[in-house]
Amino acid sequence: MSQRRTEPAAPTRRRGAALESAILDAAWEVLVEQGYHGLTFETVAARAGTSKPVLYRRWPQRDDLLLATLARHWRPLDLPDTGSLRQDALALLRTVNAERARTLILMRIQLADYLRETGTTFNHLRSRVLPVDQPPPFATLVDRAVERGELADVPRSDRVVNLPFDLVRHDMLMRMDGVPDETIVEIVDAVWLPLLGLSQAER
Incomplete structure (x- = not known):
């Protein structure tokens, strides 16, 4: 009796907030590893598994991508309130x-x-x-x-x-x-x- 071969499930296509989060996380990794000089649309798109046009639609300039990346990872700290x-x-x-x-x-x-x-x-x-x-x-x-x-x-x-x-x-x-x-x-x-x-x- 022949065994059926299970085909791997097709990867889920990311959209909206999920895609944006993946791109900004990839941009952060590139920034940490390579600095601003390495933060290019091509490098980030490859790391995030998407295309450069997807990035350009959201962040037309590299400066826009940098600011969005920092805003995601520089979240304000919770302030203590001890009464002193x-x-x-x-x-x-x-x-x-x-x-x-x-x-x-x-x-x-x-x-x-x-x-x-x-x-x-x-x-x-x-x-x-x-x-x-x-x-x-x-x-x-x-x-x-x-x-x-x-x-x-x-x-x-x-x-x-x-x-x-x-x-x-x-x-x-x-x-x-x-x-x-x-x-x-x-x-x-x-x-x-x-x-x-x-x-x-x-x-």
């Missing part, structure tokens, strides 16, 4: 250190060609990727502390409010690695909270 500004700041910086250090360092390297070609900055690029109406994380933490009465409601510069993230990011890029936990604690306790006007007894 100090604990919120420490928790947020520890999350950034654990979850974003490698990506941040990698992107600064892999996007060097893009930044050089366009004359833009990493901060400007990040502002184009993140939601327009979303305040910086540390601005939200400070606003919550003011609402709780933990901080006085006085004007504060963006430089002071966002200083913890700027300092941690600087140390990451200098070390090309995450930062020690004692550095995070020092930034919050010895630098940021005193600048905000919180004494040690008030923390």
